[in-house]
Amino acid sequence: MRIVFLLLILLWQRPVNAAVMLIYHHVAEDTPRVSSVTPSEFREHLSYLRDNNFQVIGLDVLIDQLKTGNPIADNAVVITFDDSYENNFTTAHPILQEFGYPYTIFISPGAIDQRIGPVLSWAQIKQMSDDGVLVANHAMWHEHMARPEQGESEAAWLERMQQSILQAEQRIKEETGQSHKWLAYPYGEFSDALENLVSELGFIGIGQQSGAIGPLTKLTRIPRYPAAGQYADLKDLRQKFRTLAFPITEYLAANQVISSNPPVLRLALKVEDFRPEQLRCFAGSEVLEPVWLNATTFEVKAIKPLNRGRSRYNCTAPSISKRGYFYWYSQPWLN
Ligand SMILES: [Zn+2]
Numbered sequence: 001m002r003i004v005f006l007l008l009i010l011l012w013q014r015p016v017n018a019a020v021m022l023i024y025h026h027v028a029e030d031t032p033r034v035s036s037v038t039p040s041e042f043r044e045h046l047s048y049l050r051d052n053n054f055q056v057i058g059l060d061v062l063i064d065q066l067k068t069g070n071p072i073a074d075n076a077v078v079i080t081f082d083d084s085y086e087n088n089f090t091t092a093h094p095i096l097q098e099f100g101y102p103y104t105i106f107i108s109p110g111a112i113d114q115r116i117g118p119v120l121s122w123a124q125i126k127q128m129s130d131d132g133v134l135v136a137n138h139a140m141w142h143e144h145m146a147r148p149e150q151g152e153s154e155a156a157w158l159e160r161m162q163q164s165i166l167q168a169e170q171r172i173k174e175e176t177g178q179s180h181k182w183l184a185y186p187y188g189e190f191s192d193a194l195e196n197l198v199s200e201l202g203f204i205g206i207g208q209q210s211g212a213i214g215p216l217t218k219l220t221r222i223p224r225y226p227a228a229g230q231y232a233d234l235k236d237l238r239q240k241f242r243t244l245a246f247p248i249t250e251y252l253a254a255n256q257v258i259s260s261n262p263p264v265l266r267l268a269l270k271v272e273d274f275r276p277e278q279l280r281c282f283a284g285s286e287v288l289e290p291v292w293l294n295a296t297t298f299e300v301k302a303i304k305p306l307n308r309g310r311s312r313y314n315c316t317a318p319s320i321s322k323r324g325y326f327y328w329y330s331q332p333w334l335n
Contacts, residue, residue: 016322018244019062019076019213021206023224026085027092034229039091041232046099048234049077054241058102059134059182063204066219077241079103080206080224082138082184084112089124097131106138106184106206109171122175129176136182137172137203140164146189146334147257158197165201182206189310189334191257195220209312209332214245216270223330243328244319247272252297256332262302265313265331271296274317274327281315288313306335 025035027042037045049056054075065072079096081088084107096103105120105128112119120128129135139145143164148157165183173179181203185194188208198205198220211223225231225240246269253266262283276298281288283302290300300313311333319325 016074016244016325017072017215019057019072019078020241020243021059021062021078021080021213021222021224022227023208024079024081024092024227025083026087026228027095028085028087031085031087037228037232039095042092043095044234045227045232045237046095046101048238049101049241050099052238052241056099056101056103059104059136060180061102062213063180063182063219066213066215066217069215072213072215075241080184081105083108083142084120084125084138086118086120086124089120089128093128093131093133102132102134104134104136104182106136106182107168107172108138108140108142108186109168109175110141113171126176129178134180135172135176135178136180136184137165137168138184139186140168140171142186144187144189145185145194146191154193158193161194161197162201165198165203180204184208187310188332189256190221191334192255207332209330210240210314211328211330212240212243212245214247216247216249217245218248218251239326240328242325244273244322244325246274246315246317246327246329248329249296253299254331256334258306258333258335261305261335263306263333264299264301265315266293266297266299267329268297273320273322275320279315279317281313283311283313290315306333308335310334 027037027039029038054077055073057073057076059078062078084105145161148154169179183198183203184206195205205220206222209223210225213222248267248269250268252268253264276292279290281290281300288300290298292298313331315329317327
């Protein structure tokens with residue numbers, strides 16, 4: 001009887017085993033809305049996390065859990081900033097310190113060395129680092145990394161990318177003593193070949209496509225949810241805190257740099273906690289028909305060709321075991 005009771009308690013408290021990572025840029029009133037939250041919105045986000053039993057953990061803790069296969073901290077949320085804007089230090093940092101929340105900044109050392117734009121100084125970054133802020137790699141010059149430039153060979157491009165990643169890592173280490181080998185792809189742009197390079201260099205790759213993070217998340221394309229501009233509204237954001245990562249076992253056709261238009265997305269996954277017939281996919285407002293090729297593999301393709309630049313397919317399905325939770329996968333495309 002007691003064992004049954006214990007089992008019931010365990011099932012009741014079964015952890016979600018998924019984390020959500022947020023991406024911010026500016027915390028300010030007077031910066032472009034698309035990449036900004038106001039200080040009061042930012043405070044509202046953090047208050048929500050605190051008041052609803054979310055655990056804000058450092059990216060180091062999450063990466064360690066993913067690498068070792070240990071369970072992900074329950075209701076885990078990771079906070080990140082890209083592009084090292086000065087308001088991260090003047091405005092966001094004191095608020096985060098007040099809440100006692102760890103966070104990571106992804107910086108492009110070239111932009112800081114040359115003071116391009118309203119970016120942090122190395123002195124400010126050092127101060128943040130001394131306060132416990134994790135400082136990581138956003139490529140040396142914030143360059144588009146996913147594919148060769150016009151006329152550039154594949155080998156020359158990959159060599160250039162390797163230099164950018166390693167040089168940025170070196171500069172961060174010189175200035176702060178930190179070297180985590182985490183690369184946030186500028187503009188969220190990556191490709192199969194770049195992911196391979198990142199993996200060969202022993203780095204983790206972090207994107208800007210939305211989605212939750214789970215035990216099977218590929219460590220060269222970790223998703224993050226945008227939390228600024230139109231995404232800053234807590235009404236939408238709080239639903240994202242209750243998303244799960246589709247347990248993808250193989251990315252059969254998911255290269256962000258497309259080779260045919262519209263591109264085919266083909267994924268193999270564990271179909272355990274969702275019903276295949278409840279899988280829904282979208283390209284913008286266009287509803288897509290996923291086709292199951294076998295019990296664990298589906299593919300999906302837009303009807304109309306994608307526009308130039310970046311776009312997405314989103315796929316979602318409700319969790320069977322966790323009421324109110326949805327599996328979420330966003331496939332970024334670069335045309
Ligand atoms: Zn950036």
